[in-house]
Amino acid sequence: MPTALVTGVNRGLGLEFIKQYSQAGWDVIGTCRDLGSAVEASGLADVASNIELYPLEVTSAEAIAGLAETLKDRPVDHLVLNAGVMAEQAQVLGELDQEDFVRAMSVNTVSPALLIQAFRPHVAASEKKLIVGMSSILGSIAGNSDGGLYSYRASKAALNAVVKSAASDLAGDGITVIAMHPGWVQTDMGGEAATITTGVSVSGMLKVFDGMTTADGGRFLTYDGSELPW
Numbered sequence: 001m002p003t004a005l006v007t008g009v010n011r012g013l014g015l016e017f018i019k020q021y022s023q024a025g026w027d028v029i030g031t032c033r034d035l036g037s038a039v040e041a042s043g044l045a046d047v048a049s050n051i052e053l054y055p056l057e058v059t060s061a062e063a064i065a066g067l068a069e070t071l072k073d074r075p076v077d078h079l080v081l082n083a084g085v086m087a088e089q090a091q092v093l094g095e096l097d098q099e100d101f102v103r104a105m106s107v108n109t110v111s112p113a114l115l116i117q118a119f120r121p122h123v124a125a126s127e128k129k130l131i132v133g134m135s136s137i138l139g140s141i142a143g144n145s146d147g148g149l150y151s152y153r154a155s156k157a158a159l160n161a162v163v164k165s166a167a168s169d170l171a172g173d174g175i176t177v178i179a180m181h182p183g184w185v186q187t188d189m190g191g192e193a194a195t196i197t198t199g200v201s202v203s204g205m206l207k208v209f210d211g212m213t214t215a216d217g218g219r220f221l222t223y224d225g226s227e228l229p230w
C-alpha cells in the first residue's frame with residue numbers, strides 16, 4: 001500500500017486527510033505538534049492500524065531531521081505539507097507585529113522547505129512521488145486585489161516560490177511538486193462562514209493528487225482541479 005505523510009493532523013484539514021487516506025487503505029503517517037492533546041487523531045490511530053502518529057513541531061529543524069531519520073527506510077508516496085498558521089495579530093498597516101510576521105513565515109514557508117529537503121529521499125524511493133505544499137488563494141499575487149493579510153499572503157506567496165523551485169529541482173528524481181488551495185474550508189482557520197466542509201475539500205484534493213503526473217510539477221491548483229494564477 002502507498003504511504004502518505006501529512007503534517008498538522010490534530011484538527012482541521014490534516015485530521016480529515018488522515019481519515020480519508022486511512023479509509024482508502026493507505027498507510028498514514030500523521031504528525032502533530034502536541035500528540036498528548038491530539039485526542040481525535042489518537043482515537044483514529046487507536047482503531048485504524050494503518051495510522052501512525054509522530055510528534056513534530058514543524059519550526060524545529062532538529063525535529064524535522066530527527067523524524068526523517070526515524071523514518072529513514074520508509075518510502076513516502078504523498079508528502080502533504082499541511083500545517084500552517086494565520087497570524088494572531090491584525091495584519092493591517094499600522095499594526096504589523098514583527099514576531100507574529102516572522103512566525104507565519106517560519107511555519108508557512110521555511111518549515112515546508114526544510115521538510116521537502118529532509119524527505120526528498122523518502123519521496124524519491126516511493127511509487128507516486130508527490131509533494132503538496134498547502135498554499136492558499138490568498139498567496140496568489142495576481143489575485144490580490146484587496147490588500148491586507150500581510151503575513152499570511154506573504155508566507156503563502158513565498159511557499160509558492162518554494163514549490164516552484166522544488167518542482168524544478170526534483171523533476172530529475174521523478175518527483176512532482178505542486179501548490180494547492182483547499183478552498184475556503186470550515187476549520188478553526190477558515191471559520192464558520194467558510195463555504196465547504198473538510199470532507200468535500202479533502203476528497204476533492206485526493207482526486208486531484210491522484211491525477212498528477214510529472215508534467216504537473218509546479219502547478220497551483222484548487223481542490224476542484226482548477227488552476228490558480230501565481
Ligand SMILES: NC(=O)c1ccc[n+]([C@@H]2O[C@H](COP(=O)([O-])OP(=O)(O)OC[C@H]3O[C@@H](n4cnc5c(N)ncnc54)[C@H](OP(=O)(O)O)[C@@H]3O)[C@@H](O)[C@H]2O)c1
Pocket residue numbers: 007008009010011012013014032033034056057058059081082083084085086107134135136137181182183184185186187188189190191194
Ligand atoms: N481553512 C481554509 O479555508 C484554508 C484556506 C486556504 C489554505 N488553508 C491552509 O490549509 C492548511 C490547513 O489549514 P486548516 O484550515 O486545517 O487550519 P487549522 O484548523 O488552523 O489547523 C492548522 C494545523 O496546523 C498545525 N500547526 C500550526 N503550527 C504548527 C507548528 N508550528 N508545528 C506543527 N503543527 C502546526 C496546527 O497544530 P496545533 O493545533 O498544534 O496548532 C493544526 O494541526 C494550512 O496550511 C492553511 O494555511 C486553509
